[in-house]
Amino acid sequence: MPEITFLVNGKSTVVEVSGDTPLLWVLRDTLNLTGTKYGCGIAQCGACTVHIDGQVQRSCVYPVSAVAGKNVTTIEGLSENRTHPLQEAWIAEQVPQCGYCQSGQIMTAAGFLKSNQHPTPDDVDKAMSNNICRCGTAQRIRAAILRAAAAMNGAPGQGQSKATGGEL
């Protein structure tokens, strides 16, 4: 087995696995980074989305040999203590239900907001329509992305959280 070296969430990582192993399974089974999810294995659902050198990629079809020397960011590395504006917006909009697809949704959205700082709802729809959520959270995801974009642009007052009855 060859040794493959790459950065995961800023840490240098060496794995010894067959080079054709999809990055997804290296993250989950070799590195125990289980926040990145297996949903379909054929790049259809987006649950496995990570960033590789800043680009949004589907790790279930991305051979680990191709990440040698690259920088991989997973949901665990998106922020310290859930402080990314998307994570805060996800909580404010009470987006997740089962939550299984949400790592991939957030990573897809994070990549999208890097390329489009002032998205319209239609822009969001286009960017997110290849991520599947069986709980039907699309409306809340859209609202959360627009909320996060506004926050990242320093817009004051993001409106009330959906859960106005209390704080966590």
Add this chain to the structure above:
Amino acid sequence: MTTTSKPQVSRRTLLKSAVTAGAALVVGFEVPQIAKADPAKAAVNPFRAWVRIDRAGQVTLISARSEMGQGISSALPMILAEELGVDWKDVRVEQALTDPTLYGDQGTGGSGSVAGSWTPLRQAGAAARVMLIGAAAERWKVSPADCTVRNGYVHHQSDKIAYGDLVESASKRPIPDLATVPLKSPRDFQIVGKPMPRKDIPLKTDGSAQFGIDVRLPGMLYAVVERCPVFGGKVKSFDATKAKALPGVRDVFEIPAVPEGVHSWGGVAVVANTTWTAMQARKQLRIDWDYGPHATESSESLRRQFRRIVDSPCKVVFNTGDADAAISGSPAEKKVEADYELPFQAHATMEPMNCTVHVKPDGAEVWAPAQGPDWVNGVVAQATGLTPDKVKVHTTYMGGGFGRRYQADFAVEAAQIGKKMTGTPVQLVWSREDDMTHDFYRPASYHRVSGAIDSQGNILAWKHRSTSTSIADWWDRKSPPESSELGCTLQMPYIAKNYKLEYLPAQSGVPRAWWRSVEASSIGFVMESYMDELAHAAGADPYEFRIAKLGDGRKIGNPLNPKDTALEADRMKGVLKLAASKAGWGSPLAAGQGRGIACHFSFNSYAANVAEVTVSQGAVKVNRIVSAVDIGIAVNPEGVRAQVESAIVYGLTAALKSQITIQDGRAVESNFNKFPTLAMNETPRLEVYIVPSEVAPTGIGEPGLPPVAPAVMNAIFAATGKRIRRLPVIPSDLV
């Protein structure tokens, strides 16, 4: 000795140590004498294990039902917190271990968790409150009646004591009689009825929520199973030479089918050091299958069978008046007959089936994303030859349930593999293809509805003859096949002078079971589509027609099951009126657009939808769905809205996009490329309104779904004059 620092510690150990050490740090723990003296009473005593308060005042509330996205792990503790008198933000929530002696039935389904737990959890929270007040009153030497509670403190005039300072004395006090313990008036609720933030949501934004498939144990191996692609087939022989030669593969062996009760298929298991290795080795297996008796079944053969069945009279299940005579005596222009068809549907939870098992000679530990963890306990015990008390089941977060995770097939397979690998923890993972082609599907069904209206627009006759791949027929041959298939047709909400139900099951080898809203997902479509057809035949507005036919003050029981909760027609009118008013029913729409309405009663809850659609060039776009629900008290209104949004989207996928078709005895669609789901750019604007109520809550995981498809199809009719009677909609139906 504190109890909250080790959330994973065994409940039994904890109980034992608390008692032997003589230290009662925990409010609401089991009192062993009660259990010994009266096991039956102990079994229903909810007070023993729901509330835990440590000396530092940390309140931990236990949720004993499975969290699959429906928000139950917050909704149930909210009920406890309300009566206990604590601030929601200070509360921790912990998932219960599976323990029928402590928690009774932990099965999570039928939209029943809140409805079933409402009173017991209020009583448990109130009992703890009474004991805390009692302890404080004793310390102050005042009357308990003069004490109040607020945000984790007992108050008396200007004095207050934190719960943490009271637990030791409180837990030595007698447990109040649960039947008479004073409960708060709904008007005084501070938590219930308020949109509270769910405790699990932050964990679902950073990857830290642990789903079943995320369980990682030292030395754990991964397993996959190759099952016969044809339903009911089995292994004749197999050659694992090539599979075993792959580096990382630890073992390959056959596991038997468990047909009775569980319906696991058996197959060839591959155990390896990673999921991917196991999946790769599986491709190297050479298996000779016996395809069994269903290898020629197809969706088309099933459809021919369906039509043959409904072309002749079927078994009369219910009959009032003489529908046949009323129809044959009506003029042609007053008669309406229509056939409706629904296909198999997969659950397609985002997290495929999986289960982790660590079998040892003297016991087993299981990590199961399961809606029926108590069932898992039993089947794992059976498969491993252990007694149920030696099997400990942890319920993990689950990536969707929708009824699929009420099954135990995946747990049995994991137990069979775990037993062979005794001593080593093993995680069984189903691929997406396994999950979609070996589901227990929503039944396919075919319905012929005929009827007539009189000259005043009254429903003179309504006759519903149907057939389906019955769930009861598949699971429980002791129950009549129609017992799982008729749903609200047995509680006909509308006034129909002559009403007749006929049913016969179809023969099929396709496995089927409970899919979100079960038979209501089909019955709602049929009844509400047909109601729309009658309204148009009568020249009436579909909304006004429904309101009129619901009458006034009517309560409709189930004639075959008199114990079922009666349908209250006025509550149905309430949701119809609310949805219609919020949607602007009757206001003009642009050309090519249409508006449809539908309502349904299921799981003792009421839901109505108004859909707005645009149809152009053979494509339908749903622009907006306005939903109104009446579920009694909405414990967490924001959670309720989320569940209705979810049911709408799930229902839209089934109405517009997905289906499972059968060819050569197997499921054709095996992944999301063939089983499309509603994407964000297809998701309509969703608005959910809740009828204010002070009656006890009913469920909402499922009831939002049945009125989705008919509202949309009725809107398509309004826009185009095309009546869609077969789901999902296909473009050629629209042109």
